[in-house]
Amino acid sequence: MKIIGIIFIIFASLFATVCYEKKLKIKIIRLEALFDFISYMETQISLFSLPINSIFSNYKLNTELIYKIKEKKYEDFYVYDEDFSVKVINFFENIGKGYKDQQLKSCKAFADILNKELVSQKSDIKNKIKIFRTMAFFLSACIIIFIV
Numbered sequence: 001m002k003i004i005g006i007i008f009i010i011f012a013s014l015f016a017t018v019c020y021e022k023k024l025k026i027k028i029i030r031l032e033a034l035f036d037f038i039s040y041m042e043t044q045i046s047l048f049s050l051p052i053n054s055i056f057s058n059y060k061l062n063t064e065l066i067y068k069i070k071e072k073k074y075e076d077f078y079v080y081d082e083d084f085s086v087k088v089i090n091f092f093e094n095i096g097k098g099y100k101d102q103q104l105k106s107c108k109a110f111a112d113i114l115n116k117e118l119v120s121q122k123s124d125i126k127n128k129i130k131i132f133r134t135m136a137f138f139l140s141a142c143i144i145i146f147i148v
Contacts, residue, residue, distance in 0.1 A: 006144050013136040020132050024125045030076060031118045033062040034088075037069075038114060042107040045100060052096035084117050 040059055044050045050058075056070045068076060069092055077088045091110045095103060 002147055005147055009140050009143050013140040017133055017136050021129050024128060027079060027121055030065060031114060031121060033065050035114045037066055038107055038111050042104060045103050049100055087113055
């Protein structure tokens with residue numbers, strides 16, 4: 001019976017670790033999707049001089065996130081630090097205003113900001129996952145020792 005309990009504890013800690021990793025990686029997936037959209041937007045503006053509404057309408061990848069941005073529903077970005085959230089909102093509130101060159105400069109500047117945030121988030125998440133795995137291991141070990 002103790003062996004079954006030990007196996008259950010090990011699987012429970014593994015499951016908790018996997019769920020936590022998946023939750024954290026959603027932040028990276030959103031940033032990568034946003035980075036892809038900004039690259040697409042930059043290409044569409046530079047090559048075809050399309051208006052912003054057409055760019056939003058023509059984009060077919062990760063449409064849920066892009067639809068929320070188009071509808072000015074930025075709640076998905078409030079999980080990041082406040083400074084970055086403000087930059088996302090400002091970028092999308094101001095894009096489409098001004099000439100083509102201004103829009104391209106804005107896209108490039110925002111792509112740089114996104115890239116820095118992506119690198120920062122990947123590093124941060126990697127550290128959090130290491131800590132969580134270690135904590136789960138030691139917690140499981142303590143419980144197993146207590147059972148035995």
